Amino acid sequence: MLKSIIQYQPKSSYIHTAFRWLLGIFLLYAGIGHITFSRQEFQAQVPTWIIIDADLVVVLSGILEIALGAMLVVLPKYRSLIGWVVAAFFLVIFPGNISQYVNGIDAFGLDTDEARFIRLFFQPVLIAWALWSTGAWEAWGNRHIQSSNSISIKQVS
Numbered sequence: 001m002l003k004s005i006i007q008y009q010p011k012s013s014y015i016h017t018a019f020r021w022l023l024g025i026f027l028l029y030a031g032i033g034h035i036t037f038s039r040q041e042f043q044a045q046v047p048t049w050i051i052i053d054a055d056l057v058v059v060l061s062g063i064l065e066i067a068l069g070a071m072l073v074v075l076p077k078y079r080s081l082i083g084w085v086v087a088a089f090f091l092v093i094f095p096g097n098i099s100q101y102v103n104g105i106d107a108f109g110l111d112t113d114e115a116r117f118i119r120l121f122f123q124p125v126l127i128a129w130a131l132w133s134t135g136a137w138e139a140w141g142n143r144h145i146q147s148s149n150s151i152s153i154k155q156v157s
Contacts, residue, residue, distance in 0.1 A: 009077065009079065009080055009135065009139065010080070010135040010138040010139055010142065011135075012076065012079070012135060016132070016133050016134075016135060017076075017133075019129065019132070019133035020072050020073075020076075020079060020083075020133040020134055021072070021073055022133075023069075023072055023086070023126075023129055023130060023133055024068075024069040024070065024071075024072030024073040025069065025073070026069070027065045027066070027068050027069030027072065027086070028065070028066055028069035028070065028073075029069075030062075030065050030069075031061075031062045031063065031064070031065030031066035031067075031068075031069060032062070032066065033062070034058050034059065034061055034062025034063075034065060035058075035059055035062040035063070038108075039055070039058055039059075041107040041108055042058040042061075042062070042107075043055055043057075043058050044100070044105045044106075044107045045096040045097070045099065045100050045105065045107060046058065046096060046099075047095050047096060047098075047099035048099070048103075061093065064089065065089075068082070068085065068086050068089060072086065072134070079134040079135060079136075080134055080135050080136045080138075080139035080140075081136075082134060083130050083131050083133070083134025083135065083136030084131070084136050084140075086130040086134070087127045087130040087131050087136065090123060090126045090127045090130060091123075091127060094123050097116075097119060097120055097123055098120065100116055100119075101113070101116040101117055101119070101120060104116070
């Protein structure tokens with residue numbers, strides 16, 4: 001299944017490419033912020049139930065964001081797979097947003113319960129953005145095409 005997702009790369013329109021690049025640049029910026037200018041604010045988002053040091057979590061997630069952002073921009077051949085990885089990353093870090101809301105933690109200008117609550121709705125948007133801009137949804141929906149073409153070619157031979 002993974003092989004078919006990697007092999008089937010839907011055609012990328014200019015708008016998909018632009019949004020993929022924009023997401024990549026966003027992740028690069030956020031990743032750099034994790035390890036430099038916004039480090040303390042990101043530490044505030046690490047849930048208290050995480051047993052790893054909050055600073056280490058922030059640094060490692062920042063490095064991962066930098067890598068994912070770079071991959072979105074420079075590895076278009078693997079964009080569908082990278083889209084799934086980015087979407088999974090956004091899902092994995094979602095508890096940090098929930099923790100910020102539940103514990104009333106001020107960070108990134110989110111200084112009211114309403115603002116923190118509204119922020120929760122942007123995580124699904126980021127997940128959808130990653131899947132749409134990379135063609136991951138289309139690759140998933142059409143994963144059987146590559147398999148069917150392989151079977152047809154083998155049957156003809």
